[in-house]
Amino acid sequence: MKAAVFSYPPGVEIKEVDPPKIGRGEVLVRVEAAALCGTDLRIARRGHGGIPEDSSRILGHEFVGIIEELGTEVADYQKGMRVAVAPNFGCGKCWYCIQGLTHHCLEGKSLGITMDGGFAELVRIPEKAVAQGNIFPLPSEIEPNKVAFGEAFACAFHGALPLKMGVNDSVLIFGVGPIGLMFLELSRLYGVREVWMADLSEKRLEMARSLGSKTILIGKEEIPENRFDVVVVAAPSPQAQQSALLAARLLGRINFFGGLPPQIKEVPLPSNLIHYKELTVVGTTKSNNFHFRSALELMLTGRVDLSHLVTHVLPLSEIEQGLKLMEKHEALKVVVRPDY
Ligand SMILES: [Zn+2]
Ligand SMILES: [Zn+2]
Structure with missing residues (x-):
């Protein structure tokens, strides 16, 4: 599949990579729309502590897509469902996780930062994220570009x-x-x-x-x-x-x-x-599933309209162009689409 892969020296390249395989408790999502964020720009240009120098990573932590495949033990979702995915999940057991503050978990993971994310055709949602409720079903009629940046709003x-x-x-x-x-x-x-x-x-x-x-x-x-x-x-x-x-x-x-x-x-x-x-x-930083669901609800019910923030929609293959637009302050939210 096609993916935007970050590696050192800091840079993002479009590559052909093996599609992810899922385990019994996992979900595979076909990405429809993924939004670029300041964090992506910082990682693309300077790297990130969560990405070791000898490794590479598919970035993208703000995305929506369609469920392509469900692990045999996943009961709550259906193939073909449109979903938004919150990127942060925790260990589930620590002092912060037991309060629902999974975004502060010291063992926490983030899709698109410490694990492969949504700047790709397919993304694997790990078991813990599935179990913690990171997958949020969307109405099938919703325009994916308009809600791709749910994590930022969260x-x-x-x-x-x-x-x-x-x-x-x-x-x-x-x-x-x-x-x-x-x-x-x-x-x-x-x-x-x-x-x-x-x-x-x-x-x-x-x-x-x-x-x-x-x-x-x-x-x-x-x-x-x-x-x-x-x-x-x-x-x-x-x-x-x-x-x-x-x-x-x-x-x-x-x-x-x-x-x-x-x-x-x-x-x-x-x-x-x-x-x-x-x-x-x-100070506040990041978001958990409570923030994510609240934010999505606000967008889906029209109580908050943020559609004017999407200034550019580009094919995934033109992601570097999107990063440059952000660097020059010529864009607000850039959405990339693997299917364009
Ligand atoms: Zn972000
Ligand atoms: Zn934890």
Whole structure:
């Protein structure tokens, strides 16, 4: 089968590989649509600790497809069913897994990162993932491209939970990328009073405005201080983290959602602001099956419409082109299709 294979020195190549074989408790999924994410771009260019230097990996952790084959011991699904697959699963037994926090399992695995994933014609869903409920049936009429990035939205959904957004809140989001725009939709869903988005790019802010957000062009326009109840930093920017503490008002809630590049070890923060403004500063990362199912439900019931985030749909064989579009900030979500 055709697959986009990552290997060192860091790079992704389209290769012909053996199709995966499944065991008794496993499921084989024929991929219809898989979305590219910032993580894929980082792995493609710099590698990943979960991929040893002497090995290779089929990337792709955001995907939907059709069940091609079921192991003899799998009872809950049927051949031909359209499904979304959550990529993270845990050991099932550790302190985090018993709380359902499988995304924090120290023995946890991720399809498309520590195991082969969805940038291929077929993907094997391991027994533990099947048993933990990582396979989520979709209505057969749903357009696969529109829900392929469920995992990314699950991470944003997760990130919104500790912010406890409500009708009185004024929200500021740093970063008009796919994640920032997901937070825009989520804050609407929570019925907040107003949403502002801040970015370095006027072009991106134009899009934020077209979606009803107020905007701040960083470097040109002042970021109001002591103004926002909720601040989301959906950008890999230490300056945005610093600004977030200033922008938050008394009792503000802040999520440092975006990770920083590994070379940035420390960021000076005016910690007295956390004390005197009684700020809550949290970070969130990844998502578990609860976040994934909640996110998919929101998309499937139309309570959140994210279809505008898919700016490009390409054949799987043109994945490098998709990565380049992301690198140049010319794309939001790129979906690749093995069947094109
Ligand atoms: Zn992702
Ligand atoms: Zn575990």
